[in-house]
Amino acid sequence: GAVVSQHPSRVICKSGTSVKIECRSLDFQATTMFWYRQFPKQSLMLMATSNEGSKATYEQGVEKDKFLINHASLTLSTLTVTSAHPEDSSFYICSAMNPIHRQGKYGYTFGSGTRLTVV
Amino acid sequence: AQKVTQAQTEISVVEKEDVTLDCVYETRDTTYYLFWYKQPPSGELVFLIRRNSFDEQNEISGRYSWNFQKSTSSFNFTITASQVVDSAVYFCALSEGGGSEKLVFGKGTKLTVNP
Numbered sequence: 001g002a003v004v005s006q007h008p009s010r011v012i013c014k015s016g017t018s019v020k021i022e023c024r025s026l027d028f029q030a031t032t033m034f035w036y037r038q039f040p041k042q043s044l045m046l047m048a049t050s051n052e053g054s055k056a057t058y059e060q061g062v063e064k065d066k067f068l069i070n071h072a073s074l075t076l077s078t079l080t081v082t083s084a085h086p087e088d089s090s091f092y093i094c095s096a097m098n099p100i101h102r103q104g105k106y107g108y109t110f111g112s113g114t115r116l117t118v119v
Numbered sequence: 120a121q122k123v124t125q126a127q128t129e130i131s132v133v134e135k136e137d138v139t140l141d142c143v144y145e146t147r148d149t150t151y152y153l154f155w156y157k158q159p160p161s162g163e164l165v166f167l168i169r170r171n172s173f174d175e176q177n178e179i180s181g182r183y184s185w186n187f188q189k190s191t192s193s194f195n196f197t198i199t200a201s202q203v204v205d206s207a208v209y210f211c212a213l214s215e216g217g218g219s220e221k222l223v224f225g226k227g228t229k230l231t232v233n234p
């Protein structure tokens with residue numbers, strides 16, 4: 001149980017275009033999802049917290065207009081990288097809080113990540 | 120603000136050696152959760168353990184063991200009789216009990232186990 005599906009796993013786009021990444025909780029409802037960014041050989045940096053039905057909360061230094069987050073349902077959050085540039089190339093990972101297991105063994109379920117390359 | 124420090128950037132051992140990965144955390148909350156994740160080269164995060172701040176019992180799972188000490192704000196991870204398949208980046212992470220519950224990661228320790 002507690003599976004999060006993230007698509008696409010890999011995407012190459014041209015500079016100036018937008019890319020949408022989807023994060024779906026398959027067997028549970030996720031009121032809260034998180035988006036992380038990871039540069040090569042670095043840690044996961046939290047970009048934003050996404051709450052179903054409300055605006056995302058962005059971490060300091062993350063451009064809201066560039067990284068659009070939508071959490072329209074309890075099972076889907078999307079991250080859109082707008083007007084992508086080569087410096088946006090990175091590994092993006094989503095995570096969902098699984099409230100059923102909040103007191104149990106698993107608190108967070110991660111997607112498999114999306115490797116974005118902007119050329 | 121919560122913070123996680125993994126002082127060891129890279130560790131290299133020979134197969135069958137024991138290895139300990141250090142994790143020191145900072146938080147002002149009395150309720151918090153600590154995690155360890157493994158990230159193999161493929162990139163996905165593999166959950167290893169979650170500990171809450173009220174449970175200081177050490178845990179053992181096969182070759183893995185964890186030592187949680189609130190007095191030193193540490194949550195160290197030991198792999199006994201390491202294997203080549205243990206080679207990965209290991210992240211320690213902290214989530215505070217109330218509020219946003221966001222998960223903050225340490226910088227990770229890259230473990231290489233050589234045959």
